[in-house]
Amino acid sequence: xxxxxxxxxxxxxxxxxxxxLGITVIPTHVSFGTTSYRDGVDLDxxxxxxxxxxxxxxxxxxxPNPAEFAETFSQVEGDGxxxxxxxxxxxxxxxxxxxxxxxxxxxxxxxxxxxxxxxAMGFGVLAAARAGREGASMEDIQGIVAxxxxxxxxxxxxxxxxxxxRGGRIGGAQAFLGSLLNVKPVLELxxxxxxxxxRVRTMRKANAAIADRIREQAPNGVSSWAILHxxxxxxxxxxxxxxxxxxxxxxxxxxxxxxxxxxGTHTGPGAIGFAFLARA
Numbered sequence: 001x002x003x004x005x006x007x008x009x010x011x012x013x014x015x016x017x018x019x020x021l022g023i024t025v026i027p028t029h030v031s032f033g034t035t036s037y038r039d040g041v042d043l044d045x046x047x048x049x050x051x052x053x054x055x056x057x058x059x060x061x062x063x064p065n066p067a068e069f070a071e072t073f074s075q076v077e078g079d080g081x082x083x084x085x086x087x088x089x090x091x092x093x094x095x096x097x098x099x100x101x102x103x104x105x106x107x108x109x110x111x112x113x114x115x116x117x118x119x120a121m122g123f124g125v126l127a128a129a130r131a132g133r134e135g136a137s138m139e140d141i142q143g144i145v146a147x148x149x150x151x152x153x154x155x156x157x158x159x160x161x162x163x164x165x166r167g168g169r170i171g172g173a174q175a176f177l178g179s180l181l182n183v184k185p186v187l188e189l190x191x192x193x194x195x196x197x198x199r200v201r202t203m204r205k206a207n208a209a210i211a212d213r214i215r216e217q218a219p220n221g222v223s224s225w226a227i228l229h230x231x232x233x234x235x236x237x238x239x240x241x242x243x244x245x246x247x248x249x250x251x252x253x254x255x256x257x258x259x260x261x262x263x264g265t266h267t268g269p270g271a272i273g274f275a276f277l278a279r280a
Contacts, residue, residue: 001080003132003141006072008064008094009039010087011122012228012257021129026064026072028087028094030261033057037261045258049231049269059265063094069101073109081108083132083141085125087117088192110138115149115192118263119226119254119275124148126252147280153217154275155197156187156267157206157235163268188213203235207242210274214243218278224251230259230271239272251277 006024007013018025027038030048032055037043043051052059064072069084076082084102086094095113102109114121127148128141136144186197186209197213200206214222225244229236240255259271267273 001078002135003081003083003128003138004076004078005125005129005132005141006076006082006084006098007121007125008086009260010092010094010117010262011085011125012118012226012260012263013122013125014254014257015040017126017254021126021133022077023125023129024072024076026068028064028092028262029062030265031060031062036062039260039262043261045230045260045264048261048264052264052269059261061092061262061265063092063097064101066097066100066104069098070104073102073105073107079107081110081138083128083138083145084109084111085114085121085128085145086111087121088115088189089113090192091117091194108138110142112142112145113192114145116152116154116189118154118228118273119257120152120154120189120277121148122226122254123152123224123252123275123277148277151278151280152275153213153278154189154273155210155213156271156273157184157200157203157210158187158267159184159270160268161185163266186210203238204242206272207239210239211243214247214274214276218276220279222247222249222276223279224253224277225249226252226254226257226275228257228259228263228273228275230264230267230269232270232272235270235272239274243274247276249276 009027098111124145183199
């Protein structure tokens with residue numbers, strides 16, 4: 001009996017790819033004042049960024065509660081094992097909530113901390129789903145997710161650190177606070193925590209910094225990549241042209257992903273991200 005895979009909406013997977021591989025995606029939550037939305041269900045990226053500009057309330061985020069997880073697990077097809085893969089515990093309590101929900105369901109469920117977020121986490125989710133369809137064991141999939149945590153990386157260029165600061169997710173990027181105006185921080189997720197890489201003044205230099213980091217972290221090349229952006233189409237196109245198109249990736253290539261409302265709450269408008277999976 002094949003293993004089913006569950007993840008959360010911060011994986012930023014294209015819905016059609018999730019559906020094709022039978023991945024169940026549970027939405028995380030974004031609230032403006034007293035109004036709560038389910039990421040990607042009640043609130044898409046365009047509407048979120050409109051609210052971000054017009055709402056008097058700064059958005060807040062929260063994980064699905066244990067009851068939502070229990071309901072989701074109960075609705076997963078079949079009665080075989082489930083592997084539930086989620087955003088880093090240093091960024092969210094989603095894993096804790098998933099484990100509490102799993103305890104309420106009479107089914108074998110393994111909840112895993114990806115140590116990642118966004119498409120970097122998504123690469124592991126996709127690999128797990130494909131392996132599950134091919135008859136992999138729970139132990140095999142646990143190894144796949146652990147390997148992905150070692151080889152997957154995500155870099156972010158934000159227009160301001162204000163949103164990360166407000167959301168309490170600033171991590172090591174605190175060191176960049178108070179820097180000069182018109183400087184774009186380049187950040188990365190390092191062992192589950194936001195960390196600074198460098199500061200640049202132009203997107204051309206940001207793309208060069210991303211390319212440098214890829215060479216450092218993927219000496220054998222890149223097997224998969226993804227670009228996500230928060231209403232920054234021209235910057236996306238430039239990053240794809242200047243960096244992604246030259247990588248000769250032979251795995252998943254996921255351009256033009258939207259920075260989802262939950263991630264966008266912390267990055268703000270104009271952010272752009274590049275995720276990649278280093279070849280073994």
